[in-house]
Amino acid sequence: MSDARRWLFTLTILAGSFLLFLMQPMVARMALPHLGGAPNVWNSAMLVYQALLLGGYAYAHAMGRFSLAKQGFIHIVVLLMGGLTLPLALAQIAPPAPGWEALWVPWLFMLTVGPAFFAISAQAPLIQRWFAAHPDAGNPYPLYAASNLGSFAGLLTYPLLAEPLLPLGQQSRYWAIGYVLLIILVIAVVLARRGAVAGPIPRAAPANVAGKGSRHRTGWKTIGLWLGLSAVPSGLMLSTTTFLTTDIMAMPLLWVIPLGLYLLSFSIAFAGNRTLATLFVFLAPVVLLVDGSLAMFAAGRADLLAAVASVIMLFVVAVALHARLYESRPDPSELTRFYLVMSIGGALGGLFTALIAPVAFDWTWEHPLLILGAAALLPLGPWVRLIGNRIGNPRVLRILLVAALMIALNAALALFVSSVANANLSALQWAALLGILALSLLFAARRWSFVAGTAVLLLSLGGAAHLYTMVDGQRERSYFGIYSLRERDNGDLQLMHGTTVHGIQRAGNDLATEPTTYYGRTSGVGLALRQADAMFGPGARIGVVGLGVGTLACYREEGQDWTFFEIDPVVLHFSDRGEFTYLSRCAPDSPVIIGDARLKLEGMAENRFDILVIDAFSSDAIPLHLLTYEAIGIYRRALDDDGVLVMHISNNYIRLEPVIARLAASHVLRTIIRKDGHDDATSQYPSSWVALARDDAHLAKLKEAGGWEELAPPEGRVWTDDYASILPYLVWENFL
Numbered sequence: 001m002s003d004a005r006r007w008l009f010t011l012t013i014l015a016g017s018f019l020l021f022l023m024q025p026m027v028a029r030m031a032l033p034h035l036g037g038a039p040n041v042w043n044s045a046m047l048v049y050q051a052l053l054l055g056g057y058a059y060a061h062a063m064g065r066f067s068l069a070k071q072g073f074i075h076i077v078v079l080l081m082g083g084l085t086l087p088l089a090l091a092q093i094a095p096p097a098p099g100w101e102a103l104w105v106p107w108l109f110m111l112t113v114g115p116a117f118f119a120i121s122a123q124a125p126l127i128q129r130w131f132a133a134h135p136d137a138g139n140p141y142p143l144y145a146a147s148n149l150g151s152f153a154g155l156l157t158y159p160l161l162a163e164p165l166l167p168l169g170q171q172s173r174y175w176a177i178g179y180v181l182l183i184i185l186v187i188a189v190v191l192a193r194r195g196a197v198a199g200p201i202p203r204a205a206p207a208n209v210a211g212k213g214s215r216h217r218t219g220w221k222t223i224g225l226w227l228g229l230s231a232v233p234s235g236l237m238l239s240t241t242t243f244l245t246t247d248i249m250a251m252p253l254l255w256v257i258p259l260g261l262y263l264l265s266f267s268i269a270f271a272g273n274r275t276l277a278t279l280f281v282f283l284a285p286v287v288l289l290v291d292g293s294l295a296m297f298a299a300g301r302a303d304l305l306a307a308v309a310s311v312i313m314l315f316v317v318a319v320a321l322h323a324r325l326y327e328s329r330p331d332p333s334e335l336t337r338f339y340l341v342m343s344i345g346g347a348l349g350g351l352f353t354a355l356i357a358p359v360a361f362d363w364t365w366e367h368p369l370l371i372l373g374a375a376a377l378l379p380l381g382p383w384v385r386l387i388g389n390r391i392g393n394p395r396v397l398r399i400l401l402v403a404a405l406m407i408a409l410n411a412a413l414a415l416f417v418s419s420v421a422n423a424n425l426s427a428l429q430w431a432a433l434l435g436i437l438a439l440s441l442l443f444a445a446r447r448w449s450f451v452a453g454t455a456v457l458l459l460s461l462g463g464a465a466h467l468y469t470m471v472d473g474q475r476e477r478s479y480f481g482i483y484s485l486r487e488r489d490n491g492d493l494q495l496m497h498g499t500t501v502h503g504i505q506r507a508g509n510d511l512a513t514e515p516t517t518y519y520g521r522t523s524g525v526g527l528a529l530r531q532a533d534a535m536f537g538p539g540a541r542i543g544v545v546g547l548g549v550g551t552l553a554c555y556r557e558e559g560q561d562w563t564f565f566e567i568d569p570v571v572l573h574f575s576d577r578g579e580f581t582y583l584s585r586c587a588p589d590s591p592v593i594i595g596d597a598r599l600k601l602e603g604m605a606e607n608r609f610d611i612l613v614i615d616a617f618s619s620d621a622i623p624l625h626l627l628t629y630e631a632i633g634i635y636r637r638a639l640d641d642d643g644v645l646v647m648h649i650s651n652n653y654i655r656l657e658p659v660i661a662r663l664a665a666s667h668v669l670r671t672i673i674r675k676d677g678h679d680d681a682t683s684q685y686p687s688s689w690v691a692l693a694r695d696d697a698h699l700a701k702l703k704e705a706g707g708w709e710e711l712a713p714p715e716g717r718v719w720t721d722d723y724a725s726i727l728p729y730l731v732w733e734n735f736l
Contacts, residue, residue, distance in 0.1 A: 005192050006138075009131040010146045012185040016123040017150030018157075019178050021263070023088065024049055025158040025256060026171050027113050030090050031105070043238050043354035044105035046259070050234065050343070050350040051106075052114060056121030057343040061336035063126060068133055072190030075119075075126060079183050082119030086179060087172040088112065095599055101479040106355075116179065123186070125339040130193050132332045140332055141270055144339075148266035155256040155263065164725035218330050223341055225377075229325040230345025231352070232373040233318040237262040238353040239367040240314045261315040269322035277323040282382045284320035285444040287313055289454060290437050292371045297416065297433070297461040310367075317374050324379050362475045363466050363482055368458045375454040380444055388445035401449040404442045405456055411436050412460035420465075478570040485579060492683065495549050495574060502571075503549030504683050505580050513554040513585055516683040518615075518650060524674030524689025525613055527705045528646050529555035535644070535698050536610040543609040543638065545597040545626070546616040546648075550575050550582035553590065562590040563609075565597035567616070598631055607640045615648040627656070629720045632663050644699075645669075645692040655729040658715035660690050666718045670696050671711040672703065 028045040059078075063071045091111035096104035124147040132140040162171050240258040268276050291313035298306035330338050349370075357366035391397040415432050419425055425433070436457075443453030459467075469475050474485040484496040491507030504516040520526055529552065532540040538559045544552050547566035556562050564583075566572055572592055575583040583590070593600050597616060612635055616623050625631060635645050649656040657673065664671045669692045676687045690711060693699050702708055716728050 005134075006131070006143075008185075008189060008192055009127055010143060012182070012189050013124055013127050013143055013147045014150035014153075015178075015182050015185055016120045016127075017147045018154040019175065019182060020117065020120045021151040021154035021259075022158055022162065022175060022178075023113060023117065023154075024259075025155065026162065026168070026175065027088060027090075027109060029163065030088075030112075030168055031108060043242060043350075044101075045109050046238055046241075047347075047350045047354040048106045048109040048113070049117065050347040052110075052117045053121045054340075054343040054347045056118050056123075057125055057336070057340045059118070060122040060126040060129070061340045063122075064129065064336055068130060068193050069190075071126070071130070072186075072193070075122070076183065076186060076190065078122075079119045079179075079186060082115040082117075083176075083179055083183070085115045086176040087169075088116070088175060089172065095596070120179075120182070125336045127186075127189060129332075129335055130189060132335065133193055139272070140335060141326065141329060142272045145267040145270040145272075148263045148270070151263040152260050152267065155260045159256055159727075164727050167720070167723035169722055218334060218337075222328060225328060226325060226338065226341045227345040227348065228373070228377050229321045229328075230342045231349035232370055232377060233262060233265065233314075233321050234346040234349030235353045235366060235370045236314050236317065236349075236374065238350060239357075239364060239370055240310045242353075242364060242367075257311060258314055261311065262318055265315060265318035265322050268319050269326050274323075277319060277326070280316055280319040281323050281379050284316050284378050285380060285383055285450065286441060287316040288371065288374055288378060289440045289443065289457065291316075292368075292454065293412075293437060293440075293457045293461050296368060296458050296463060297419075313371075317378065320378055321374065324377070358477060358479060362470050362477050365466075368463060371458060372451065372454055375451045376447070378450075380447060380450060383441075383444035384446065387442060391445075397445065401442060401445060404439055405449065405452055408436055408440055408453065409456045409460050412457060413464070416461050416465070476570050476573070478568050480568040480570075483570060483574070485574070493579065495580070501685070503551050503580070505549060505551075505582060506683065512581060514682070515551050515554055517551065517685045518648065518676075518687035519551045520676065520679070520682060520684040520687075522684070522707070523676045523687050524691065524708075525552065525615070525646050525648065525687075526555065527674060527707075528611060528644060528689075528691060528702060529613075531701060531705070532560065532611055533557055535701055541608065541610045541640075543601075543612045545601075545612070545614045547571055547575070547583075547592060548615070549580040550587075552613065552615075553582045553587035554585070556587045556590070562587050564590060564592040565600055565616075566592055566594055567596050569594050598625060598634055601638045602634050604638060606637050607643075608638050610640050610643050611646060612639050612643065613646045613648075624719075624724055625721065627659060627663070627719055628724060629663060629666055629718050631721075632667050632669075636667060636669075641694065642698065643693070644702075647690045647692065648687065649690055650686065650688045653731055654726050655712075655731060657688075657690075657712035659719060659729060660692075661711045662714035662716060662718050664692050664711070665714050669694060670699055672699050672708040673711045674708050676707075 024045060031045070063074065066074070089112070091108060093108060093111065124144060128140040128143045131137050131143060162174075166174070237258045268280065271277065291309040294309040295306050295313065298309070325342070353366050353370075357364070388397060391400070411432065415429060415436065419429060440453050440457060443449045469484060476483050481497050483502070486494050486496060488494060488504075492504055493507070494504040495502040501517055503519075505512060506514055506516060515521060515523075515526060518525075521530065529542065532542060532555075538557070539561065540557075541561045541563075542556070543563050543565070545565045547564050548571065550564075553562070553564075564587075572594065574580050578584070583592075614626060614635070616626055632645075639645060647660065649660060661671060671690055671692050673688060673690045676684065676689075678684060678686050691699055691702055691708070699708075716725075717723065
């Protein structure tokens with residue numbers, strides 16, 4: 001076995017995968033300053049990576065017609081050509097037109113990472129084939145587990161080491177050095193197989209592999225199974241990512257959790273020791289029913305329960321589906337074909353979730369649909385034997401399962417309706433939910449009842465309510481998020497962005513122009529805008545980044561010049577159509593500029609505004625590119641010399657005060673902060689607003705209103721487009 005040099009092939013595959021998945025978050029992080037910090041940036045990046053992976057696997061499969069010597073020579077040339085694009089840097093292309101981000105982002109990533117990613121992506125199947133060419137090599141498939149361990153290590157390294165310690169320029173240079181070392185390893189692998197003959201090695205396949213001892217090709221039915229078993233986990237990984245990054249932050253630390261677990265699932269599923277994979281296969285139906293139901297039940301409530309349930313379900317289900325994929329693997333003579341089909345399935349799952357779903361659906365319907373797909377594919381053998389085979393009469397079993405379905409449907413609907421008014425469940429409601437989930441385990445006795453039972457639980461525990469919202473036309477989805485209109489009991493209308501209130505307009509003509517939520521008259525921004533005339537005269541020029549429902553428009557005074565910036569055209573539509581009338585009532589002639597505000601401000605004349613308000617948060621996801629040294633420089637350029645910058649920094653998960661303090665110090669700006677409280681009667685929400693100016697004159701006028709404080713002292717390094725790490729500022733207790 002030592003002559004086969006498994007260690008060398010394992011190391012080469014592991015190194016290539018490590019670099020590949022170190023590259024993914026690094027390039028996505030490079031792109032954030034150009035894309036408004038949108039959570040979908042990662043899904044767009046993943047779509048490109050899956051497409052390039054498919055191309056690489058197709059290339060590896062096509063190489064099988066050549067001798068090993070020619071394969072090695074060709075691949076080394078391809079690696080060298082890919083190296084000509086290093087060090088990695090974003091392609092310089094024109095910014096996207098509004099509404100075309102879903103296509104523009106993949107094109108940007110394709111131009112940026114295409115050559116190098118393609119060259120490395122072919123390595124896992126190609127080098128496994130080279131390894132199998134040795135007569136003493138043995139089963140090559142466990143090397144795929146090593147590949148995914150390398151990928152997992154690369155993903156963890158980026159947010160935990162590379163991003164906090166190195167600016168992007170250095171990250172790219174070190175990655176290029178790693179690429180050169182990888183080429184050296186590939187050359188060593190090629191030399192290790194000089195003289196070997198390419199061809200099938202039937203005896204390397206274990207006894208349960210289809211086609212052992214024969215040359216027949218795998219049938220289309222099995223290929224269809226491979227596609228499904230690859231597509232569903234891939235899609236689930238991206239739909240889980242959408243949930244996490246929409247309501248917390250578009251940052252690599254959260255991007256890598258679903259992808260890392262997805263990759264780790266391959267390592268367990270393709271391992272030579274099947275003990276752990278067998279355990280996951282047994283647990284998967286239970287986890288799918290329980291965690292899928294909990295995730296649907298808690299969806300829309302910004303509940304940690306939903307996040308944890310979704311992540312656990314992704315991991316366990318992915319292991320089980322990939323384990324079934326491994327059990328259906330072909331003879332090593334079809335190894336590259338097997339991986340090619342796998343990559344096609346992964347790309348199809350990514351295409352559905354990242355490109356089709358945001359256009360076709362008004363909500364994240366892809367997630368429950370993929371859960372149903374998993375229910376149709378999960379191995380149920382252990383549960384069929386445990387439950388189904390104990391009831392000898394098929395008719396009795398069928399009646400029992402139908403009765404259980406009806407009970408679960410009605411009980412779950414009743415529970416969901418009773419929980420709508422109160423987000424916190426009572427002990428009795430929790431007991432009822434656990435009882436419903438325990439009953440649902442009966443569904444695993446047969447495939448039809450398992451799929452039907454999964455559908456019943458998803459529908460009754462929240463799906464029906466989302467269907468009603470869809471039919472009612474009160475929700476829209478764009479590249480930047482999901483927006484829902486909700487009428488409150490008192491008639492007030494609110495706009496939800498994910499699970500966060502984006503704005504509220506009160507009912508009745510006398511209250512319709514009253515600022516609410518984070519923008520009330522006692523908020524920092526309210527106090528600043530009310531004193532605009534006192535600070536800058538009757539012709540004050542005001543710029544507002546982030547339209548929302550247009551609440552701030554009603555601070556406009558006669559003679560003032562207001563300009564709004566909004567990245568998402570869908571947000572403006574709510575005001576244009578008249579659902580929210582702040583803009584039409586208070587500032588009907590003020591322009592709304594669609595596009596990324598940072599880019600738009602950079603293209604405007606200097607000293608354009610006296611007050612510039614930055615309020616571009618989407619849910620609790622921070623637009624990181626608006627909080628860097630370069631961004632503050634753009635704001636200073638857009639402001640008059642004695643202008644005031646007002647920034648909204650309310651956030652549940654990150655301490656932004658020390659970050660803003662460091663940015664202010666780096667630009668020699670004075671700062672004060674206003675923290676406002678909650679008032680149900682006037683729909684005022686807690687908020688934190690920071691005012692920044694070159695001198696104290698205008699800040700002193702703001703302080704006269706009372707309630708302003710000194711900002712927390714600066715901490716850490718200054719955030720730049722090239723470097724930013726949120727790890728030191730996370731509020732860990734709020735994640736629990």
